[in-house]
Amino acid sequence: MDYTDKTVQGEDGAKGSLRVVYGDLTLGLHGEGKDGEFHYIFSYAAGGLVSCVKDGTEWMYRAPRPCFWRALTDNDRGNKFALRSGTWLSADMFLNCVEIAVCVDGNEIPLPCAPENNRFSAEETADRIRISYTYETITRPSAQVRVTYEAEGSGVIGVEVHYFGKEGLPELPVFGMRFIMPTCADKFVYEGLSGETYPDRMAGGIPGVYEVKGLPVTPYLVPQDCGMHMNSKWVEIYRSSVLDNSRKGDRNACLRFEAQGEGFAFSALPYTAQELENATHMEELPPQRRTVLCICGAVRGVGGIDSWFSDVEPAYHIDAGKDIVYSFRIR
Numbered sequence: 001m002d003y004t005d006k007t008v009q010g011e012d013g014a015k016g017s018l019r020v021v022y023g024d025l026t027l028g029l030h031g032e033g034k035d036g037e038f039h040y041i042f043s044y045a046a047g048g049l050v051s052c053v054k055d056g057t058e059w060m061y062r063a064p065r066p067c068f069w070r071a072l073t074d075n076d077r078g079n080k081f082a083l084r085s086g087t088w089l090s091a092d093m094f095l096n097c098v099e100i101a102v103c104v105d106g107n108e109i110p111l112p113c114a115p116e117n118n119r120f121s122a123e124e125t126a127d128r129i130r131i132s133y134t135y136e137t138i139t140r141p142s143a144q145v146r147v148t149y150e151a152e153g154s155g156v157i158g159v160e161v162h163y164f165g166k167e168g169l170p171e172l173p174v175f176g177m178r179f180i181m182p183t184c185a186d187k188f189v190y191e192g193l194s195g196e197t198y199p200d201r202m203a204g205g206i207p208g209v210y211e212v213k214g215l216p217v218t219p220y221l222v223p224q225d226c227g228m229h230m231n232s233k234w235v236e237i238y239r240s241s242v243l244d245n246s247r248k249g250d251r252n253a254c255l256r257f258e259a260q261g262e263g264f265a266f267s268a269l270p271y272t273a274q275e276l277e278n279a280t281h282m283e284e285l286p287p288q289r290r291t292v293l294c295i296c297g298a299v300r301g302v303g304g305i306d307s308w309f310s311d312v313e314p315a316y317h318i319d320a321g322k323d324i325v326y327s328f329r330i331r
Contacts, residue, residue, distance in 0.1 A: 017153045020104070020124040024114035026050075027102065029129055033155030040151060042131050044113050047097030049149060049157075052330075057242060057253035059181055066135060066145045066161065067178040067294055068092045070225040071276035076173075078308035085170040091137040093274065098144075099134035127153055141168050143320070147177065158260070160327040161297060169320035176265070176296030178272070183241040185291045186252065187213050188268045192232030200301035200316045202230050215270040215291060223271075223279045228299060231263040237293060257295055260327040265296040297326035 021028030029040040036055030043050040048063030069092035072082055082089075102109055104126050110116050132148040143166040150158040163175050189212075193205025196218070218226035229235075236256045257266070269276075270288035279285045301316025318324075 017125045017127055018129060018151060020120075020126050020129065021122075022112040022117040022120040022124065024117060027112065027129070027131060029151050031153055031155055035155070038155040040157070042149065044100055044111065047100075047133050047135070048147070052157075052255075054155070054255060055251075055253065057239070057251070058244070059179075059253075059255050061180045061182040061290055064147075064177050064179045065095055066147065066163070067174065067176050067273070067296075068137070068172055069273050069277075070174045070300070071223065071273045073224045073302050074220075074222070075303040075308065075312075076224075079303065079311045081173070081311070085173060087139050087170060088173055089274075089277075091139050091143075094138050095145075096136045096138070097133055098136045099132075101132045101134075103130040103132075104128075139166075139169055141166055143169060155331065157330040158327065159330065161325070163297075163324040165320065165322040165324070167321040171300070172298065172318040172320050173300050174294075174296055175298040175318065175324050176294045179291075179293040179295070180272070181237065181239065181291035181293065182243045183239055183290065184270055184288050185215055185237050185239050185268065186241075187211060187238050188215075188235055189238070190229060190232050190235040190266070192229050192235075192263065196227060197230040198228050198302045198316075199230065199299055200303070200313060205230070212268075215268055215288065217269060217271065217282075217285075219282055221281070223276045223282060223285060225267075225273070225276065225302075227267040227269050228265055228296075229267065230265045230299070232259065232266055233263050234258040235266050235268070235293075237268065237291060239291065256331050257293075258329045258331065260329060262326070264326060264328055265299045267294050267296075268292070295328055298324050 019030040025045045027042040031038055039053040041051035046063045050060055050063045052059040068088040100111055105128055130150045132146055135145045137143045144164045146162045148160045161177055191209045197205045236254050238252055238254050240252045269292050272292050298318045300318050301312040303312040
């Protein structure tokens with residue numbers, strides 16, 4: 001992250017600064033962007049971004065966390081992938097935040113939780129705030145992931161995700177960040193390949209901008225991973241429903257995720273990987289309540305060479321011994 005230029009300038013050329021609130025267990029960032037007010041809360045206890053309010057709409061239901069598991073496909077079951085890599089399911093569910101670092105305008109400061117935060121006033125400001133969370137998996141051996149958020153005065157949040165490769169671990173099903181939003185999206189719009197695509201299923205995808213109504217789940221006989229979109233430049237999530245009873249869906253809010261450098265893969269579904277995994281038939285899935293957006297830096301192929309038993313081609317495996325680094329922006 002480059003801090004040489006301490007002045008933040010948004011796309012519209014407007015300069016801005018962040019109002020910073022150093023709480024006992026949280027770091028609050030507030031400001032005015034070109035699309036309205038924003039309010040962010042980063043939690044030290046929960047280990048992530050627990051609140052992201054843009055122009056009055058809350059976008060976080062839980063703190064985003066690294067994800068390592070996708071629901072098994074029929075081909076995964078046939079080649080017994082879960083028996084080889086099932087440890088990543090537990091790693092996905094239980095993740096330990098072991099270190100937090102805060103950097104203000106290029107200067108790293110002691111973690112400003114109580115009582116360290118008492119030295120700050122109620123009128124603190126900054127041009128850039130960077131907060132990094134380092135997580136450790138419960139695998140044996142354990143692996144680490146560092147997620148770094150960098151907030152600008154314009155309201156844009158840059159996110160860098162770094163998985164540190166660890167020899168001795170089985171191949172990964174997927175690696176990314178999972179964002180759970182409070183209600184179901186009305187639609188999502190993205191620039192990338194048409195239809196559902198995976199690393200070994202991209203030849204039929206046509207580049208373009210596409211709009212998808214709702215959060216469709218492919219109606220397989222047995223629920224499984226679906227809805228992945230490879231090589232995407234950006235995705236916008238649109239929601240009109242909220243949990244705040246005072247609003248009653250009075251506006252259609254949008255949150256945009258933009259790839260930095262190479263495109264990312266993403267899926268937008270009403271279920272987590274665990275909810276899909278737990279259902280043996282479609283009618284066993286719970287009511288649709290949330291938007292589960294996964295922004296991924298690596299995705300395992302789906303295979304299907306002889307329908308059931310052959311493993312995915314080697315080129316489409318994810319080696320857990322190698323680093324995975326990718327980044328994107330939230331605006």
